[in-house]
Amino acid sequence: MSVEGRLSWNDMMTIPANQLHRDGRLPLTIFDEAAPMFSRLAREVADLIKENNDADRPTVLIQPVGPKKHFPELVEITNRERISWRRVVSFNMDEWMDWQCRLLPVDHPWSFKGYMLRNLFSLIDTDLQPAEDNLHFPTPTNMDRYSDMIAEAGGADLCYAGFGFSGHIANNEPPASRWWRVGLDDMRNSVTRILPLNDETLVAFAHRSAGGDTSMIPPMAVTIGMSDILSSKRLLLISDGGPWKQHTLRVLLMHEPTVDYPCTLAQEHANCEVWVDARTAEAPPRIITDAQ
Numbered sequence: 001m002s003v004e005g006r007l008s009w010n011d012m013m014t015i016p017a018n019q020l021h022r023d024g025r026l027p028l029t030i031f032d033e034a035a036p037m038f039s040r041l042a043r044e045v046a047d048l049i050k051e052n053n054d055a056d057r058p059t060v061l062i063q064p065v066g067p068k069k070h071f072p073e074l075v076e077i078t079n080r081e082r083i084s085w086r087r088v089v090s091f092n093m094d095e096w097m098d099w100q101c102r103l104l105p106v107d108h109p110w111s112f113k114g115y116m117l118r119n120l121f122s123l124i125d126t127d128l129q130p131a132e133d134n135l136h137f138p139t140p141t142n143m144d145r146y147s148d149m150i151a152e153a154g155g156a157d158l159c160y161a162g163f164g165f166s167g168h169i170a171n172n173e174p175p176a177s178r179w180w181r182v183g184l185d186d187m188r189n190s191v192t193r194i195l196p197l198n199d200e201t202l203v204a205f206a207h208r209s210a211g212g213d214t215s216m217i218p219p220m221a222v223t224i225g226m227s228d229i230l231s232s233k234r235l236l237l238i239s240d241g242g243p244w245k246q247h248t249l250r251v252l253l254m255h256e257p258t259v260d261y262p263c264t265l266a267q268e269h270a271n272c273e274v275w276v277d278a279r280t281a282e283a284p285p286r287i288i289t290d291a292q
Helices: 009-014 017-023 034-054 071-081 112-119 146-152 184-188 199-209 226-230 246-254 262-268
Strands: 028-031 059-063 088-092 094-097 158-161 193-196 220-223 235-239 272-277
Touching: 009 246, 017 028, 017 246, 028 034, 034 059, 034 071, 034 158, 034 235, 034 272, 088 112, 088 146, 094 112, 146 226, 158 226, 184 226, 184 262, 226 262, 235 246, 235 262, 246 262, 246 272, 262 272
Parallel strands: 028 272, 059 088, 059 158, 158 235, 235 272
Antiparallel strands: 094 220, 193 220
């Protein structure tokens, strides 16, 4: 243990999965498989909307494109149980842009807005769909107002997100330059802004989604800041990344908050949970095996 009571890096990486509950600084749920985890997420989002509808109040969500495997089940539950989304106010976490900081067309295969419209909102029965004015996506023209828009809607009831290999939530990346610095308070208080994808994030997306073709991945993004993520009433971080996320999960749970892994700031949230599947909870291998 360090002087501050934190574990060393080697200790963090070698703790068995069944001891992460003991040493982690956030509540952790480990699912045997990914499918039940995404079913639970779909159910919880649906139940939150139902509860708020019954109480005659809106539901404010901060949503990513990833995790997204729960969308089909969420749509199915919504339509089968006739859950109205008319008063759901949705704020997307981020959007990719081209190298000149221009938003991708909505019909572009990598447009986050296009993905949400095609795979969630348009699949909800017409009479249950959210009002178009309630669907918000960060852009260069609204980024100065995005925090105010969330606050004016009543604050986010739920923000759910993945966490990246580099420790990012949304596109809150660790600074990649040796020539300029961002302090922990700067990252904690960050707002919606434009930034480049770090190389490791670009490579990770290319490897997982584009057959390794990095030219397919848009290099710039406009992203919600950590301040709005941390201001949500509930924060839920989810991953089924397996070996890609094993080390990042342990940093998220046990490393002191650091700008090098912005996700560690989630430890400061009063109502944050982490959900992962069993493969993601495994300790990273400490030797090179034949399988590797």
